[in-house]
Amino acid sequence: MSTNTVKLKIDGVDVTAAEGTTILKAAKDVGIIIPTLCSLEGLTAYGGCRLCLVEVSGTPKLFPACTTPIGPGMDVTTQSDKLKEYRKIAVQLLLAERTHICSVCVADDHCELQAMANQLGVDHVMFERNWSREEIDSTHDFLVIDRNRCILCTRCIRVCDQIEGVHTLDLKLRGKDSQVIMDLDEKWGNSCSCTSCRKCAKVCPVGAIYVEGEPIEHTKKRDVAEFIVERRNRK
């Protein structure tokens, strides 16, 4: 294991962290929380939601904190007018992309997208909403997927593959038509690989995957992946 450390600045704070650490992790270690949606500790980084974009001085490019490793002498800014504006647009795009009506959603009050909108001060959606009519699958004994609430963060796909180890879930189609599917696009109730472990429901940031009839606060356990990985690595 390399013990090389890297020195950098994040929001003016001097930070020292191990080589290869992501900006997101290095910031968190000194108490700077960068907004994220697709990232989840215990799973591989995805880099899809783009909430975690940060500025690095010396280049006009923006970098996703969840996938960008720290570099020596980096000067990172996690909050700026531009970043705030972009994060608000990202949340508005996710809200407009499918059908998000908080008042009738199982995850109301326990939704990371809703919380992010509040935290960032998103008070309107500048886009025409696309009221999607995607398929809802409730054929499983107790798990339900409502694809109209899905934000395509792929946390469920990653937890199913990397933690549960069965890879029941994956994506089909591309672009705006992308959908989370079970096995080779089977109904969930017919999936032969799903172990019904509920991890996908636990980590879903919104109300797309849930346990029928169970209060959402009982289902959600978003640190399940981190917890299992920690236990696995126990000496």
Next chain:
Amino acid sequence: MAQELEFQNAYKYRINVCCSSGCVPFGALKVLKAFEDAVKEFGVEKECKVARTGCIGTCSVGPAVLVEPGDYLYQSVTPERVREIVRDHIVLGLPVKDMLYERNAYFKKQHRLVLRNAGKIDPSRIQDYINMGGYGGLLKCLTDTPQAVINELIASGLRGRGGAGFPTGQKWSLVARAQNSPKYIVANLDEGDPGVFANRTLAEADPHAIIEGMLIAAYAIGAEKGYIYIRSEYPLAIQTLQKAIAQAKAMTLLGESILETPFKFDLELRFGAGAFVAGEETAILASVEGKRAMPRPRPPYPANSGLWQKPTLIQNVETLANIPLIIQNGGAWFAKTGTPKCTGTKCFSLTGKVNNPGLIEVPMGITLREVVFDVGGGVPDGKKFKAVLVGGPSGGCLPDTLLDIPIDYDSLVKVGAIMGSGGIVVLDEDSCMVDTARFFTEFCVDESCGKCTPCRAGLARLKDVFGKITNGAGEMSDITTLEKSSSFIRDGSLCGLGQTAPNPVITTLRYFKDEYIQHIVEKRCDAGKCFKSRGEEEIE
């Protein structure tokens, strides 16, 4: 080899019939057959060779036929008039004047390095390539150290022709220095931009130039295995490459102990399913590995961790076709063409409202005006020039006032366009710029892989806004929505597709804003493209 030369020199005339994907739809294969028959009929088959070649460069007036010596170029040849050409030109020595292509600025301002052999050799014969000096670069490099080869490349200043313009020598150094092995090379022949055909034409006309370029690269970076990633919609190019690979293997130019040296390199084709995003370098890697062609964040860069996490060199095929020339003639020789920061030439697929559409190759630094008005011959039917879209579906729309900028990576980016894979589309007064931006946005909506929010969700909303404006429901606030979301898509997307997709929107808003205002406020489209009911669209 001597026998082969004797065989070639025995011919007094050579009739090159272009049989590439551009000329075949015009009946090139029938013309080829007619020439073969006519040569026999007049009893001149011993002194006149009829060859099937790749693109000669006059695709708009095909089938094209080139008679050597003398470089006589015939246009729009029909099987009916083939006898006349053989009788007058070959038997009597009198070229058929009324069918000759007038060599105007279309050729004069071009500089054919990459397309050096296109239309001159039979791509199905490796001997033809060797007779033009082919594989000489490989021979030369095998006597040099890999580092010397890389140094020559650095001296040439060559930059990647796949779009981003990354210095090729620098990329080779990175892969050569990477500690892991084995190392791989992937030649990018995905060419996903609609209306772009330069890479296909190159593969159909001169496949060995690509293979030789890969061999030299393999020697320099220490790779033993290479893949050519080609879209399955290119059957003729695939066939040509497969044949070329087999011939090279038979001559020990590929495989174990190449030319009886310890150097070995194996080459295979891999087929893409025709997604635009599959040409992006990390998506290609996933696809070659048999996974979904979805980009991933960099780092790690392919130079360190590419195919199966091994160091991998990804290079566009046009970049590769330049390599043999650089090794044979030296980096300094190459750097004499083009501009100091942007050396060599670039192939462009010139299409749209222009008199001479086709595949062109021009020196870097030539102005857009020269390309549109001299090489392209200007706008047909006395219409007025309106804009030129440079860089394919995610390029920029540039107005007349910007036509004097030189074509190089950096100047194009400054004005909001990109080199991309070399698509140039000329638009005349009949085009509506709002409609044009809408069209290309819709293309990118369909091609987005869906991984990241700005590109997936953002482009779809841009499409909605365009729908609104072109249906007469536009409001002035829509302009702000377009501006804000396109800068987020450009700055926030994960890969080059999303980062460049809003270029048509950004540039039309920058240079043609009055047209947007006209659509929104006056509900008027001077070009008559917008505000149509469904029925009207279908009739058109």
